[in-house]
Amino acid sequence: MTDLNKLTIAAARDALKKGDVTSVELTEACLTQIEGADALGAFVHKTPEIAMEQAKAADARKDGGDLNGIPLGIKDLFCTKGVASQAASGILDGFKPEYESTVTTQLFNDGAVMLGKLNMDEFAMGSSNETSVYGNAVNPWKAGGAELTPGGSSGGSASAVAADLCLGATGTDTGGSIRQPAAFTGITGIKPTYGRVSRWGIVAFASSLDQAGPMTKDVRDAAIMLKSMCGHDPKDSTSADLPVPDFEAALTGDIRGKTIGIPSEYRMDGMPAEIEKLWEDGTAMLRDAGAKIVDISLPHTKYALPAYYVIAPAEASSNLARYDGVRFGHRAKLDAGDGITEMYEKTRAEGFGNEVKRRVMIGTYVLSAGFYDAYYNRARKVRALIKRDFDDVFAQGVDAILTPATPSAAFELGKKFDDPVQMYLNDVFTVTVNLAGLPGIAVPTGVDAAGLPLGLQLIGRPWEEGDLLNTAYALEQAAQFVAKPGRWW
Known part of the structure; x- marks a missing residue:
């Protein structure tokens, strides 16, 4: 062979x-x-x-x-x-x-x-x-x-x-x-x-x-x-x-009688026509395979990215506190007179990259005494609402939800690297699944005009x-x- x-x-x-x-x-x-x-x-x-x-x-x-x-x-x-x-x-x-x-x-x-x-x-x-x-x-x-x-x-x-x-x-x-x-x-x-x-x-x-x-x-x-x-x-x-x-x-490939939900909130402003068509084609494929297609609403979707980018950095800030140069990994070279605080500071400054530092600082900020309720607790409440949206849809008999997997095909390296907000928007269709703890799968279903692959996402119970x-x-x-x-x- x-x-x-x-x-x-x-x-x-x-x-x-x-x-x-x-x-x-x-x-x-x-x-x-x-x-x-x-x-x-x-x-x-x-x-x-x-x-x-x-x-x-x-x-x-x-x-x-x-x-x-x-x-x-x-x-x-x-x-x-x-x-x-x-x-x-x-x-x-x-x-x-x-x-x-x-x-x-x-x-x-x-x-x-x-x-x-x-x-x-x-x-x-x-x-x-x-x-x-x-x-x-x-x-x-x-x-x-x-x-x-x-x-x-x-x-x-x-x-x-x-x-x-x-x-x-x-x-x-x-x-x-x-x-x-x-x-x-x-x-x-x-x-x-x-x-x-x-x-x-x-x-x-x-x-x-x-x-x-x-x-x-x-x-x-x-x-x-x-x-x-x-x-x-x-x-x-x-x-x-x-x-x-x-x-x-x-x-088995047999999905006759299954109900597939199409969430209206995932039709984002400025979505490329190729992604829109891919989604429509995927919907038609599932319909042709015998599934029932229904329109659904997940009303709190628009709050998912802001909630995610409060909760995830907050947890990262807590988790990454263990990297201090004491127990494992990199330890910075210290000057005479440096104490434990200087060791922590120098080790983390040298060891962590800029994006990790950015998220740790955001996370530490939203967990701090004056902002815990304003940011972290509100994000947790939004997360509960997002989960409830999915629970309500599944309670209505929906078996799976079809959405785009990404807002575009693969982009050039370096193109969005200096703009964190543009980079974070790549997760717009995927973060809700993590916030709600649900299973999700990306399947390649087509190519764009340049011949690059495009995928659709299915979200399950x-x-x-x-x-x-x-x-x-x-x-x-x-x-x-x-x-x-x-x-x-």
Whole structure:
């Protein structure tokens, strides 16, 4: 078999089980591609020795699961034992955990192979993968000569999967960081219900919003990988003690009788005509597949971005207080006479990038005594109203909600970097899902005039990822998105 790195997880699994290919061959094919793809900036800590060791173990295993022998990339936010886990930040320079995150433990227990760690925005704060200490991740898609963003914060994961450097990757999503990069690179990404996947061993950004999920070449692969990542974890107090269904078995493609809601509030002023048409086409595809389409209202949507950009920085300010130069990571060089306060100040000034500093300062401000009620408490109340909007819609019998995933196709690197407000607007369609703790999936469904991929988002009922994946599968089958980026790297 040739081009083994281009296989889907499902196709590779079936080939491995038949004996048509070995995990060592699959892994070598991916490692070869990674070596020639430094221009994409996707892999930042390569682990070929670990990968080959895991691949040989997978080949020796007689009763492996669905991920046995499958080469994956791991976002740099996941702690991996003995392997640099920096969250793309200078402040964690040199940090190699003595423990394994729950998600990677479960993937490895199922026989997955780790090719290396993937680039991301620093501490997952960003929408373009331009805040990383490693430098930018680059989209494998191009329009003209300019390099494009792969999205953020899981930009390295998106770039690696889209460029066939790995068969799948882990991502995390705090306000759209799986779904937006997936849409920008023409792949599939699902953020599960908050609590479905353990957060233990994943470097925290905003603890009430963060959720890990898979980024894959198609919906079936997302279902396979998600099953391995899910499950109750007593080490995470927010982890739900619920059985994990066989998500792949739910992929029938039959959505007859399902009700799909189209929210009027997502028709934003100035939305590009291409996004509007993509949304209309996706609606027609689901209708043709037998779903009932209804107009719905989510009245508090317009307050979602302001509420998110109060709550997320507030939690980040609290979470990032642990990086002080005392226990792990970078410590600044001190002058004679410097005390503990100077060490904290110098270490944080050197270790954190500008975007992280900006969000920490915003978060500290909104949590301060005079502003706690004016900002943070009001944002929490808005969050409750946003969740209630979704609850009301689902109570009326809506099974899933269809929206655009992003307000545009991938944009040029550097274009929005100096304008935080423009950058934050990239999350306009995705943050509501995190605020309400719901599952959401981005599916590639078309291309724009320049040939760049565009994605649609489906939002599901809580804990019903199987049903959501099946609706996404029906959309994928109808859209027949098969475009791939031309190799330039």
